[in-house]
Amino acid sequence: MRCLYAQLHFPELALEALGSDYQITKIAVHDGQKIIQASEQALNDGIFPGMTLNMAITLSPLLNVRPQQPKKQEQLLYRLAHWAYQYSHQVAIRNHGLCLEVAKSEQLFGALPEIYNALTQSAKKAGRPMQLAFGHTPEMADIFLKQGICPLPNTFQKCLERTTIEVCEISQAHIQRLNNMGFRTLKDYFEAPGRARQKRLPRIEYQYLEAVSGQHSSPLKWFEPPPLFDQSIEFFKGLENEKMLRLPMERLTQEAENWLRKRQMATSNILWDFKMENGHDTPLRIRLNQPETHAQAFIDPSSLKLAHCFGVSPIIAVRLRIQEIVQTIPKRNDLFLKYHDSDRHQLIDRLKARLGEQAITTPCRIADPRPEKANQCLSKPQSAKMPILSPRPIWLIKTPLALGSSPEKSGYQLLQGPERIETGWWDSEPTCRSYWISLTRSDRVAWIYQDLHHKTWWLAGWFA
Amino acid sequence: MKAISLQSLIDDGRLWKGGSSPEIAIRSSGFQALDQSLAGGGWPAHMLIEILTSSPEELPMQCILKTWQLHQDERWYVLVNPPYQPCAEGLIQANLKPEQIDLIRANPKDTSWCLEQMAGSPAIASILAWGIEKIRTPQLRRLQLACQQARTQLFLIRPLNARANASPAPLRAQLHKIDSGFTIEIFKQPAANAHPIIEIKNDLEWLLKPAPAMRKIVTQSIHKRLQ
Numbered sequence: 001m002r003c004l005y006a007q008l009h010f011p012e013l014a015l016e017a018l019g020s021d022y023q024i025t026k027i028a029v030h031d032g033q034k035i036i037q038a039s040e041q042a043l044n045d046g047i048f049p050g051m052t053l054n055m056a057i058t059l060s061p062l063l064n065v066r067p068q069q070p071k072k073q074e075q076l077l078y079r080l081a082h083w084a085y086q087y088s089h090q091v092a093i094r095n096h097g098l099c100l101e102v103a104k105s106e107q108l109f110g111a112l113p114e115i116y117n118a119l120t121q122s123a124k125k126a127g128r129p130m131q132l133a134f135g136h137t138p139e140m141a142d143i144f145l146k147q148g149i150c151p152l153p154n155t156f157q158k159c160l161e162r163t164t165i166e167v168c169e170i171s172q173a174h175i176q177r178l179n180n181m182g183f184r185t186l187k188d189y190f191e192a193p194g195r196a197r198q199k200r201l202p203r204i205e206y207q208y209l210e211a212v213s214g215q216h217s218s219p220l221k222w223f224e225p226p227p228l229f230d231q232s233i234e235f236f237k238g239l240e241n242e243k244m245l246r247l248p249m250e251r252l253t254q255e256a257e258n259w260l261r262k263r264q265m266a267t268s269n270i271l272w273d274f275k276m277e278n279g280h281d282t283p284l285r286i287r288l289n290q291p292e293t294h295a296q297a298f299i300d301p302s303s304l305k306l307a308h309c310f311g312v313s314p315i316i317a318v319r320l321r322i323q324e325i326v327q328t329i330p331k332r333n334d335l336f337l338k339y340h341d342s343d344r345h346q347l348i349d350r351l352k353a354r355l356g357e358q359a360i361t362t363p364c365r366i367a368d369p370r371p372e373k374a375n376q377c378l379s380k381p382q383s384a385k386m387p388i389l390s391p392r393p394i395w396l397i398k399t400p401l402a403l404g405s406s407p408e409k410s411g412y413q414l415l416q417g418p419e420r421i422e423t424g425w426w427d428s429e430p431t432c433r434s435y436w437i438s439l440t441r442s443d444r445v446a447w448i449y450q451d452l453h454h455k456t457w458w459l460a461g462w463f464a
Numbered sequence: 465m466k467a468i469s470l471q472s473l474i475d476d477g478r479l480w481k482g483g484s485s486p487e488i489a490i491r492s493s494g495f496q497a498l499d500q501s502l503a504g505g506g507w508p509a510h511m512l513i514e515i516l517t518s519s520p521e522e523l524p525m526q527c528i529l530k531t532w533q534l535h536q537d538e539r540w541y542v543l544v545n546p547p548y549q550p551c552a553e554g555l556i557q558a559n560l561k562p563e564q565i566d567l568i569r570a571n572p573k574d575t576s577w578c579l580e581q582m583a584g585s586p587a588i589a590s591i592l593a594w595g596i597e598k599i600r601t602p603q604l605r606r607l608q609l610a611c612q613q614a615r616t617q618l619f620l621i622r623p624l625n626a627r628a629n630a631s632p633a634p635l636r637a638q639l640h641k642i643d644s645g646f647t648i649e650i651f652k653q654p655a656a657n658a659h660p661i662i663e664i665k666n667d668l669e670w671l672l673k674p675a676p677a678m679r680k681i682v683t684q685s686i687h688k689r690l691q
C-alpha cells in the first residue's frame with residue numbers, strides 16, 4: 001500500500017495560540033515588522049497580513065497588536081495533535097501544521113473524501129479554520145495546500161505537472177536558475193533525466209523536489225500521546241461568569257472523552273485549574289460516582305460546582321487534568337430493564353456536585369452491637385451480614401431525647417423488653433442499656449432505653 | 465374553525481373525563497379503605513402527590529410505607545430531608561432494601577432543584593420529600609411534568625396552610641392524627657370527586673408477638689389496651 005499523507009494547515013494558529021477568544025477581539029499578530037495574522041474584526045478595519053506594523057497601528061489605533069509566540073503555537077499544535085490522533089495513529093507536527101498518515105485510516109473512515117469530510121466537519125464544529133490537502137509525501141501535500149487545492153490520488157500527477165516552480169519551497173536563486181534552464185513547471189523539471197536534475201541542484205533542493213514528486217520522503221517524528229491527559233485553554237479577556245466558561249470547558253471535556261475512548265479507559269476523578277487574572281489558581285476536583293468516559297458526565301457536575309470558583313478576579317485560563325484512569329468495563333444493558341445504571345450514577349454525580357459529597361447517603365449496616373453505630377447513613381454503602389434478633393424501629397433519633405428517670409411519667413408505657421445491650425468496653429464508648437418497645441399516649445410506638453449506669457431513660461427511635 | 469380531537473390527550477392520560485376510571489398506572493396504598501377511595505384503586509404511580517399534614521414527622525411514613533413494601537422493583541427509593549435518620553435494620557424488618565434507598569439532605573434553596581432532578585430520572589421509583597415550606601406553582605408544575613416523563617412517583621409533604629392555595633398536583637390529600645391512628649381526606653384527585661374522610665387504624669398486632677430473643681413482659685393492662 002502506497003503511503004498517503006494529509007497536511008493540515010491552521011490559518012489562524014498564531015492568533016488562537018494567544019487566546020481561544022480571539023474571534024471576538026480586534027487583534028493582530030506580528031513578526032516584529034509585519035502583520036502575519038489578523039482577527040476578523042481587525043480585517044474589517046482594513047488590516048491585512050503583510051501590512052507593516054506601523055501602518056496597522058496608524059490605521060486602527062484600538063488594534064491589539066501582539067508578537068507571535070512560537071512556544072504557545074507549539075503547545076496548541078500539540079493539543080491539535082491529540083484531536084487529530086482520533087483519525088490516524090500516525091500524526092506529526094510539521095511545518096506549523098499537522099501531518100497525518102491516512103492510507104490506513106481509509107479502512108476505518110472510508111475513502112479519502114470521507115476522511116476529508118470528517119476532518120473538516122470536526123474542525124468546523126470546534127470553530128477553527130483549517131485547510132487540508134493530501135499527497136503521497138508531506139511535501140507533495142504542501143504543494144497542493146499552497147495552491148489551495150485538494151486533489152485525489154488519481155489526479156495528483158496532473159496537478160503536480162501544472163504546478164509552477166515558484167510554488168516550491170526553494171530559494172529564489174535556485175528558482176531563477178531552474179527558470180533560466182527552461183524549467184517553468186514541475187512537468188518540465190520531472191521530464192529531465194534524473195542525473196541531469198541531480199547535477200543542476202544542490203543535494204537538499206534536489207531531495208526536496210524528489211519528495212514533491214512522491215519519490216522520496218523525509219522521515220517524520222510521530223506524535224506520541226502522553227500517558228495522562230493535561231490540556232488548557234487561554235483567553236484574552238478574563239471570563240467573569242459561568243456561562244462564558246461553559247464553551248471552553250465543553251471543548252476540553254470533549255477532548256478528554258476522545259483521549260479516554262482511544263485508550264478504552266475511564267476516570268472517576270478529574271481536576272480543573274482556573275487561572276485568575278490576579279495570578280491566583282483555583283483548583284476544582286470532581287469525583288464521580290463511577291468511572292466515566294462521556295464528556296457529559298464530566299461537564300454536568302463541573303458546571304454545578306463552578307459557581308464557587310468565581311471570585312474577585314476574572315478567569316484567564318482553564319486547564320483540565322486526568323490523573324487516574326481505569327479500564328472501561330463494557331456496559332451490560334439488560335433489554336428488559338427500565339433504566340440503565342448510568343442514569344443513576346449521573347444523577348448522583350449531579351446531586352453531589354450541587355449539594356455536597358455528604359448530602360447523599362444510604363442506610364447501612366455496620367458490624368457493631370450498638371444500634372446507633374450498627375445503623376448509619378453513609379455515602380459509600382456497605383452492609384454487614386448479621387442476624388437481626390429483635391425488632392428495630394424505622395427511624396432513629398440521632399441525638400436521643402431525655403425522658404427523665406421514669407418513662408411512665410413522660411407518657412411512655414413499656415410493652416416489650418428488656419433487650420439488654422452491654423458492650424463497647426473495648427473503646428471509649430462503653431454502653432450498658434436496656435431497650436424497650438413502648439407506646440405513647442397517642443398510640444405511637446417508640447423505642448426507648450434506660451441507661452443502666454445513670455438510671456436515666458432516653459427516646460432512641462420510632463416505629464412506623 | 466378547526467375541530468380538535470381530545471381523544472389523544474385522554475389516551476395519554478393528560479386529560480380525564482369526570483366520573484370515569486382514569487387510565488393511569490397505580491400502586492396499591494396497602495390500606496383497603498384508602499384504595500377504594502383512590503381513583504383507579506391506588507396511588508398514581510407516575511405523578512406528583514401532595515400530602516398536607518400538621519404531623520410531618522409521624523404520619524407520612526406511616527401512610528406511605530405499605531405502598532413501598534408492596535411495590536419494589538429494581539429502581540431506587542428516596543427520602544428527602546426526613547425528620548429522623550432511617551434505620552437500616554428497621555427497614556430490612558419492614559421488607560425494604562436499605563441499599564436501594566437514598567437519603568438526601570438538601571437546604572431549602574436547593575430542595576426544589578434536587579426534587580426535579582430526581583423526579584426526572586428513570587432510575588428513581590418513588591420519592592418522599594419533606595422540608596418544602598414554600599414552593600411556587602411553576603415549580604410544582606415542573607415536578608409534575610418530570611414525574612410523568614420519567615415515570616416517577618413523588619410524595620410531597622407540605623404544611624396544612626398550603627391547602628388554601630391551588631396546586632397543579634393531580635392528587636392532594638390531608639392527613640390528620642387521631643387517637644387510634646390517622647385520617648386521610650383526598651380533596652383532589654384525577655377523574656374523581658373529593659372523598660369523605662377515611663379513618664385508618666394503627667396496626668399494633670405485631671406487638672403481641674414478641675421476638676423469640678426477647679423476654680416477654682407484657683402486662684395485663686397493655687394486653688387490654690391493644691385488644
